[in-house]
Amino acid sequence: MNVIEIHDITKDYGNQKGVFDVSFNVRKGEILGFLGPNGAGKTTTIRQLMGFTKPDKGSLTISGMDCFSEAKDIQKNLGYLPGEIAFIDSMTGDSFIRFVANMKGLKDLKRMEELKKMFELNASGKIKKMSKGMKQKIGIVCAFMQDPDILILDEPTSGLDPLMQNKFIELIMEEKQRGKTILMSSHIFEEVERTCDRAAIIKDGRLMAVEDIEKLRSGKSKTVEFRLDSEDSAARLAALVPGALVKKKTVTAKVKGSMDGLLKQASQFTVVDMDVHTASLEELFMHFYGGGSND
Ligand SMILES: Nc1ncnc2c1ncn2[C@@H]1O[C@H](COP(=O)(O)OP(=O)(O)OP(=O)(O)O)[C@@H](O)[C@H]1O
Numbered sequence: 288m289n290v291i292e293i294h295d296i297t298k299d300y301g302n303q304k305g306v307f308d309v310s311f312n313v314r315k316g317e318i319l320g321f322l323g324p325n326g327a328g329k330t331t332t333i334r335q336l337m338g339f340t341k342p343d344k345g346s347l348t349i350s351g352m353d354c355f356s357e358a359k360d361i362q363k364n365l366g367y368l369p370g371e372i373a374f375i376d377s378m379t380g381d382s383f384i385r386f387v388a389n390m391k392g393l394k395d396l397k398r399m400e401e402l403k404k405m406f407e408l409n410a411s412g413k414i415k416k417m418s419k420g421m422k423q424k425i426g427i428v429c430a431f432m433q434d435p436d437i438l439i440l441d442e443p444t445s446g447l448d449p450l451m452q453n454k455f456i457e458l459i460m461e462e463k464q465r466g467k468t469i470l471m472s473s474h475i476f477e478e479v480e481r482t483c484d485r486a487a488i489i490k491d492g493r494l495m496a497v498e499d500i501e502k503l504r505s506g507k508s509k510t511v512e513f514r515l516d517s518e519d520s521a522a523r524l525a526a527l528v529p530g531a532l533v534k535k536k537t538v539t540a541k542v543k544g545s546m547d548g549l550l551k552q553a554s555q556f557t558v559v560d561m562d563v564h565t566a567s568l569e570e571l572f573m574h575f576y577g578g579g580s581n582d
Pocket residue numbers: 300304305323324325326327328329330331332370
C-alpha cells in the first residue's frame with residue numbers, strides 16, 4: 288500500500304528550473320531516500336508534498352488525501368523537518384520546541400525529552416547563538432516528538448557531526464521497526480545505504496531512477512586486475528576478454544554480475560596475483576548523477 292503518491296507533477300519556475308513529470312510512491316513502512324545534486328528539485332518536490340505550493344500539473348496525495356487542499360488534515364499525523372527551519376531567533380531552543388508542541392496540540396512531552404537526551408541537546412540558550420548542528424537537533428526533536436506515522440525529512444543530517452549522524456541513523460532504524468513511513472532527502476549516499484529500502488534519484492528536475500538499494504548494490508561493477516607470469520600470457524588473456532586493458536604483465540577487466548567466465552579464461556594462464564575492486568555506492572551514485580563512470 289502506498290502512503291505517499293506523487294503523480295506526474297510539474298512545477299516550472301522557468302529557465303529549466305523546477306520539477307518536470309515526476310512520479311514516485313512511498314509504501315507503508317518503507318524508508319525512501321530522495322537523492323540528487325544541489326538544485327535537482329528535492330525541496331521543490333517536498334514543499335509540494337507539504338502543501339506549501341501547488342503543482343502546475345499532476346497531483347500528490349498522502350494517505351489518500353490531496354497534499355494541497357487537505358494539507359491541514361495530513362499534517363496531524365506527519366512529522367516534517369524542513370531543509371531550512373524558520374526559527375524565531377530571539378527564543379530559547381526549549382521555548383521554541385514548546386511553542387511547536389503547543390501548535391501541534393501535543394500534551395505528552397515524554398518523547399520530546401527522550402529525543403533531547405538521545406541527541407544530547409541542551410536547548411536552554413537563545414537560538415540565535417546556536418550552531419547549525421544544534422539548530423538541526425531542535426528541528427529533529429520538533430519533527431519526531433509527536434510520534435507521527437509519516438515523516439518527511441529534508442536533508443535531516445545536514446550540520447550534524449558524524450557521531451550525531453549515527454544517532455540519527457539509529458533513530459531512523461528504530462522508527463522503521465515501529466512501522467513508520469519515511470521520505471528522506473539526502474546528499475549522503477552512505478546514510479541512504481544504511482537506512483533506506485529504495486532510492487529515488489532526481490537530476491535537473493527529472494526523475495532518473497527509483498531503485499531498490501539491494502538491486503543498486505548487485506548492479507555494481509567490479510574491476511579485476513590479474514598479474515601474470517609473462518607479458519605474452521598477459522597479451523593472450525587480454526585478447527580473450529572483451530574490453531580488457533593490458534600493461535606489461537597486468538590485465539585489467541571490468542565485470543558486472545558473475546565473475547565465473549573471466550576466472551575460467553584466466554585459469555588457462557599462470558596467475559601470479561589478483562586484485563578485485565568493487566565500486567563503492569558513492570561511485571554508483573555519481574554514475575546516476577552523470578558525474579562519473581561506473582559501466
Ligand atoms: N520559488 C522559486 N522560484 C524560482 N526558482 C526556484 C524556486 N524554488 C526553487 N527554485 C529553483 O528550482 C531548482 C530546484 O531547487 P530545489 O531547492 O528543489 O533543489 P534541491 O534538490 O532541494 O537542492 P539542494 O540540495 O541544493 O537543497 C533550483 O534551480 C532552484 O534555484
